Structure formats: C-alpha cells, structure tokens
Amino acid sequence: MDMHAHDRRRFLAIGAATAASAAPLLTACGAGFGGDRAKNDGSAADDITGSFDWKRAKGKTVKALLNKHPYTDALIADLKAFTEKTGIEVEYDVFPEDNYFDKLTVDLSSGRASYDVFMLGAYMVWQYGPPGWLEDLGPWMRNSSATGAEWDQEDFFPNLLSADQWSLKAGAPLGRGGQYALPWGWETNVVAYNTEVFKKLGLKPAETFDELREVAGAITRRAPGAGFDGMYGVAVRGSRSWATIHPGFMTMYARNGLKDFTVEGGKVKPAMNSPEAIAFTRDWAEMVRKGGPPSWTSYTWYQCSSDLGAKKAGMLFDADTAAYFQAVKGASPASGKIAFHPGPKGPGGSLATNMWIWSLGMNARSRNKSAAWLFLQWATGKEHLRKGAIEHNHIDPVRKSVGQDAAYKDKMRAIPGFIETFETVVDRTRIQFTPQEQFFDATTSWAAALQEIYGGKNASSVLNGLAGDLASKVG
C-alpha cells in the first residue's frame, strides 16, 4: 500500500484544517461588520490645552480629499500660506465630481483614515453622520486653546453654520446637535439669463412659475429664428441623480410651499405625492419638454452651465456659481451678456431657496486631528476666504465680513444683478429637504420619477409609486 496516498479523506481533512485556521484570519482582515462606531465619550479636542498656537502641529502632514471645483482651485493656490503659518504640509487628491462622492463614501466606510479632511455637502452629513464617520467639530470650536479668537464663529451666515448641525435623528431639524462640518463655500439657486436674447425677443425675467414656463417655451420657439441658432429656453439638470432634484427643482418646489417629507410623531412620511406636488411636478416636466434642453435626461450642472455660456440656453435655473463661471469676462461666448435674477416667486411672494453648501469635514478616525483642525480653521477663516473671493473664484462667501468687503463687492458688480440677487435671497436660502439618512436613495428615485413623467407617464401614478416605495425605506 502506498504510504503517501493522496486519498480524498486526507484531502478533506487538510481542507477542513485550512478552513478552521482561516476563520481567525477573516476576523483579522476585517471580515467582521463595520461596528466600532466613533466613540462619543469625549473629544480629542479636550486634549488641547494652553494658549492657542498656529504652530502647535508643526511638522505634521494633513491629507485632504478634494472635489474638482473652482473653490478647490482657490484653496490649492493658497496652501503655501497655510504651510508658512503652521508648518503643516498638506497632501491632497482631487477627483471629478462624478466620482468624488463614491470615492469618499467608500473611503469612509472602509474605516481607514486615508484622509484627515475632505469636502462634503450638508446632505452628506445625513449619510456620514449616523455611522460615526464624521468628527463632531463643536468641541473644537468651543475650545479656545484649539481655536483662535480671530476665527470668529459669529461671522458665518447663521443659516450656513446651522445647516451642518444635526442631531442624527431622521426628520429632526437642522441647527441642533453636533457640528459635523463647517461651511466653506455655498451656492444659492437662482435664475441667470442671456440679456441679448431677452432684449431681442422683448422678454422679462419671470416673476412667477407660470411666467417661467412661458418664457422658456417662447425662447425655444422664437430664439433660433432670431439669430440664436439652436437656443432653447431654460437649462435645468435632468440626469438620474440626486443632484437633479436639489437646485432649480427643489427651489421652485419649496417656493410653492411643498414638502418632500412630513414628520408626524417622529415618523418621516413621503409627501411628494400630494395633489399640489403632483401638479407642480407635472408642470415642471412640461416646462422641460417645451423649453428645456434636448437630451435633458443626461444633463448635469456641467452641461447646464456650458449651455448658458455657449448661448445654447436662454436661461439657467441652477446654482449661481454655475452661471457665474460662464459670466466672468472672457470665460465663454456669453460672458458680458449674463445677468442674474432671484427667479420666480411662489404664491404669496415666497423666495424660499434651496442651497448647496460645500463644507469641510474631519474624519472621525483621523490620527492627526489637531493638525486637521488647524487646517479646517484656516480654510474657513477670514483671511483665506477673503483672498479666495477676491483673487480667485471662491464667490458666495460663507462669512458676512467677506460679503461686505468693498473689494469683493467691486469685483462682483461687474456681473449684472449678482449682488442684488444674492442679497435678496441670502436670508431665505436654506436646506429645504427633510434631513434623513436615505436622502440619496429618495432623491435619486425622485429624479428617476421625474424622468418618467417627462417621458409621458402619468405624474400621479409615478409619484404615488415613489412615495409608496420610499415610505418603507424612510419611515
């Protein structure tokens, strides 16, 4: 008999032993569930004592994850000043917006601390906050040893600072609970229009939603014959993404007094299928069909913005920055011919406006929190933000002092209606969504529903289906 027979029983025995030895390995490799929520007992900010010192973390390196954006360009251009001030080096990766949030989400959910600081929107606080991925910056802000007096918290527009505060409970209002990010740059959603085509066609900026629909349709019908080849009425986003819902659509939705969800007894219930919401959504889809961009279902802010700049769109109902970057001298064929307007009012003259805040957050698992906080403090401080607003394109200041700065105002006066529009809507600009963890699922599905209605499906049945689906996920 062969002493070394490799029989089946022997092989299985070895296999079983291997499997048994692999079990601890699985755990070691992190095969277990995420768990390990960030500890809430105490903050690393409490370790900072003594007088405030910019050089406290000298020699350290902060790793930042950034989205490709003009605000980012302004930050990167000024990083040398931060290093000189603190002795801290900043290493950064920049990703385009299409991939940025997936990269950030995967990185944070992996539990690694690859990045100490990162850009995020206020909506992301609702997704990243509950799992404990974001550092509560409140204790850092309150600690005078960690935060210099010149940082001046009172200088922020209060609605912006409170937009990044949340209690992590679905449906609970913003402005209470932890400060999970700091406002750094923001965008209000208004109408920008091509003055040339408006003048030629004898049009005026729309004061109501009905007028907006009429003006958009009129431009699409008449502009090509008036020398604006291929021009359509209004550029609005349409891709199957949450980003389609939050700018123009949500602004007009809110101005009509409509809600995405209602909160009753702590339960969040979908409300995008109320009769008024159905009627509004149907009208919005009709406006896009008659006066929106061709191939609307693939439209992101990049396309909307460039269409306004390329004189393909007569109006843009989106972030003011999206129009601003086309309006500055020499930036596009339409520059010098773009003006700003707060956009249509809702019934009763409502100018409720939805906003987007580019915020800066800190990884709760960062091993470099002291240096990371100095970076956040500098990046949201008066000195850098003023420089970004005046010398670069970091417009829409999150600080009152920058908004009132004479040099900033001089710069922005070159764009017709910009300052007036900004000052009209700034106090009425808020996050109009109900904070809840399933925000991205809800708004992506909402965008898909909007596409279906645009495609001719019955608005009532589509939105009822959406509300039914979301009720089980959100409630």
Add this chain to the structure above:
Amino acid sequence: MPGRAAPVPVADHGAASGAGTGKRAARAVPAWRRSLRPYLLIVPALLLTGGILYPFGLGLYYTLFDFAASKPQPDLVGLGNYRRIFTQPAFWDSARVTVAYAVGAAAVETVLGVAVALLLHRSSLVGRVLEKVLILPLMIAPVIAAIMWKLMLQPSVGVINHLLEPFGLGGVQWTDTPTGALLSSIAVDVWVYTPFVAILALAGLRSLPASPFEAAAVDGAGWWFTFRRLTLPMLWPYVLVAVIFRFMDSLKVFDIIYALTEGGPGDSTMVLQIRAYLEAIRFQRYSFGISYMIVLWAVVYLVTMVLVRYLGRIQNRAAEVAR
C-alpha cells in the same frame, strides 16, 4: 504508477553508471520531499482558489445580515434579503431589462460578427487590412466608448444627428426615451464587442478543413447550401464560444449603461449590476447590494453551465460534419 515510479530509475541509472556527471542525479530524493511535492505543486491553485472563494464566501455571509452604513451592528436575517429582492417589482423590472439587453446585444453581435468574418475571409488582402482596423474598438475601455457615444448621440451637437440631418432624420432624442436608451446602450455594446465575435469567427473559418468544401465545389453546391450545411455547422463551436463570453459579459454589464444613461430614463436601463452598485455603494445598504450581486452571479452561472453543455454537443456535431 508511472508518476511515482519515475524518480527510481534515474537514481538507479546514476548509481549503476558511476559517471561523475550523474552524482547529483544519483542522490536519492528523500521520501519526505517526495511526499511534500504534490502539496507544494497544489499551493498556487489553492491560493488562487482561496483568493476567489474568500471574498465570495464573505459576500455570501454578509447577505445573511442586514448590514448597512446606518446599521453597522446588524441582525441576522437569514434569507430575508433574498426574499425582499424577489418580492420587489424593481428586481423583476431590472431582470427583464438585463435579459433584454444581454439577448439583444449577444444576438446582434453574433450575426454581425459572423457576417464580418465571412466577408473578411473571402478577400484575404482586404481582410488582413480590415482585421487591424476591426480590433480598434476592443482597445478602448468600454466606459470611454460609452462616453464617446454619449457625445455623438447628443441631439443638438452630436455628430450622429448631424449626419442624419440631410435625410430628414435629425433631432432624434437618442437616450431620452426608454426604448431609445436601451437600444442606444445595445448599439454601443455592439460597436465595442462585434469585433471580438468577428475575430473568433474568422479564426474558426481559417481553421476549417478544406476537403469538405472542395468536395462540395466538385458536386456543384451553391454558396448558400455550402454555408448552411458545411460552414455554419463546423463554425458553430467557435461562434458559440463567442456567444457564451458575450452573453455572460452582457448579463453583467455596468460600465456602458452607467456612463451612457445611469440606468435611466426612469428605470428603463436599470440592469441588475447598476442596481446592485447603487444599493451597495451609493445607498450603503451593503447586505442588500451584495444579495443582488449573488443573485446575478447565480443567474450567470446557470446560464453559462447550460451554454457550455450545449457547446460540448455542438463540438461533437461539428466533428461529424468535418469527417
């Protein structure tokens, strides 16, 4: 057993000859090394298998829980995720879209690929030149091809509508309607992968035996008869290999559709892979997203098993025709 007997004659030969060069060979391999050798040889295969099975097993394990970013300490739900998937209309919608896409893409690619291969096979000089051109789409990453097509299909500035305008067909909203979006996605897939089918089919055509065709020519058989009775049956195994690869890949499609339509408009191009991605990555419902992927894997596995079994039968039949 030949495998185990082999070392013995070598050692014996060296010892018997007593040649100086045979000293090293003459040394008997210790028994422990001989017994260890099979295990060492199997190590790479074991590592590879482990590398495949570890994430797969881990994924399977995760599907038994309700693990999500909002619930990092999940409950055991057993097959609850699968039950939820199969009771969701969204799943069946996605399954329908996925099958429509895979069948459509694989069918068109097969017909076009074989047709192109037949054309190239007839003219050797042109064939050789065109072969080089034909392979170009395969060298482009599918996601890049999709973005390129997205630009070309733009209704107002895209080159496709510009080319169609003289025929009165301009202004088509290619990806704005549910049917248009699905057909456009299939068209991009066809553009990228038809060369793959054509190259496999061409290789098959060039390897067919000449004698059956010569005999058919002597008997005065026409082109269609020769094609139907000789070429196709003998070529079919090669084509089927291409079909299996393309069908498997099309069932798993992600990049082309995501770059072109993101699954829209509405859910009209929401294939299973995109839904799994959205669930697992975008919405961070990890267990649920992985469950989608496991279901997709099972479907692909079963379909492939059936096709591979069919391939065996086809190969036997082709061998009979060639005889």
